[in-house]
Amino acid sequence: MSADDILFDSGDHRNILLEDFASGGTAVQANQHLIIHHGAGMILDPGGHKVYNRVLSATMDHLRGGNLRYLFLSHQDPDIVAAANGWLMTTDADAYCSTLWLRFIPHFGIDRLVEKRLIGIPDEGMVLDLAGCRLLIIPAHFLHSPGNFHVYDPISKILYSGDLGASIGPEIREVVDFDAHIPFMAGFHRRYMSGNRALRIWASLARQLDIETIAPQHGAVFRGKPMVERFISWCEGLEVGVDVMPAYGLPH
Ligand code: FE
Secondary structure (H helix, E strand, C coil), X not given: CCCCEEEEECXXXXXXXXXXXXXXXXXXXXXXXXXXXXXXXXXXXCCCCCCHHHHHHHHHHHHCCCEEEEEECCCCCHHHHCCHHHHHHHCCCEEEEEHHHCCCHHHHCCCCCCHHHEEEECCCCEEEEECCEEEEEEECCCCCCCCCEEEEECCCXXXXXXXXXXXXXXXXXXXXXXXXXXXXHHHHHHHHCCCHHHHHHHHHHHCCCCCCEEEECCCCEEECHHHHHHHHHHHHCCCCHHHCCCCCCCCC
């Protein structure tokens, strides 16, 4: 039986959090999200080789004969990008990532036949049209990658936040108690996020959106406006990265 979570379903428009294929072993747990609008699909941060076959077949099952139109790569990390070549070779989808990473991602092994379908997102973001649904590709630079984007879906009102909001450890798919959840996010954000200024810029963009759900790439999702607001204000006040980095000495 499938353990996929349907985050939103209006018939013509579906948002699916795929079954967790990566858990176990040393690889970090990672979520793969799928947006389908009128039979056209976008897979977000599809992951690496360990999950490629299963994520691809789950994606095709959900598309029910529809077309995968886009691969969205929030940033350049291996748990997001490593299997991009397989996706480009076996589907007709175009892959979108920050222009900063266009010349680095081919080192994961992008075949010459498909490299033109790896397309850069400019720093200011863009709109991607998925069969008439206008998905906002929102700048979230330095959270954590220097070239980093989130996706806002105006139909489901889900903000896909990549590594922002990631939690490591608890085996839950939805946050029920925000305060109890903080310890599972704090260490990751403190070390992987760059600094408070990036978080405040992001919070001011997020507050301009009508968000029902924030869905990160690792760990549990935040559902409902009160939980979304708690998360945004937690981020806004957080000191991370260069804000809290100690002045290291030389190693002994
Ligand atoms: Fe990352």
